[in-house]
Amino acid sequence: MLKPREAAVELGLSYPTIKQWILTGKLTSVKTPGGHHLIPRTALAAFLKSRPEAKEKRDRFQKVSGRNQLVGTIIEVKVEGLLAKVVLAIGDQQITSIITADAVREMKLRKGETAAALMKSTEVMITRV
Numbered sequence: 494m495l496k497p498r499e500a501a502v503e504l505g506l507s508y509p510t511i512k513q514w515i516l517t518g519k520l521t522s523v524k525t526p527g528g529h530h531l532i533p534r535t536a537l538a539a540f541l542k543s544r545p546e547a548k549e550k551r552d553r554f555q556k557v558s559g560r561n562q563l564v565g566t567i568i569e570v571k572v573e574g575l576l577a578k579v580v581l582a583i584g585d586q587q588i589t590s591i592i593t594a595d596a597v598r599e600m601k602l603r604k605g606e607t608a609a610a611l612m613k614s615t616e617v618m619i620t621r622v
Contacts, residue, residue: 497515500537563612567580
C-alpha cells in the first residue's frame with residue numbers, strides 16, 4: 494500500500510493529480526479509519542504499463558545547452574507545500590533557487606550533495622563591490 498505522494502512519485506505525476514484521480518474514481522484507493530487514502534500497488538500497474546516510455550522521454554532533458562552553470566554543494570533543502578527552497582554554496586557565495594517540491598523529490602536533492610545552478614537570462618547586472 495502506498496501513500497498518495499508515494500504513488501505520485503512512482504507514476505511521475507504531481508500529488509494534486511493523484512488526489513484528483515482518487516476523488517474521481519480513476520485510481521482505486523482504500524480509506525484508513527483516520528480518513529486517509531492508501532493506494533494498492535496493483536492499482537498502479539495499468540498506469541505504469543501505459544507509460545513505459547515516460548522515463549526515456551524525461552531523460553532527454555538532462556543535457557542542456559545553457560552554459561551559465563555554477564556547481565556547488567547543497568547546504569539547505571526546505572520543502573513546504575508545492576514549493577521548495579534549495580541553497581547552493583559556491584565557493585564563499587550562496588545561490589538560492591525556488592523550485593517545485595516534486596522536482597526536489599524527483600532529483601532526490603539532499604544536503605551535502607553536489608548540484609549545479611543553471612541560469613538562463615537575457616540580462617546580467619554587475620555592481621561594484
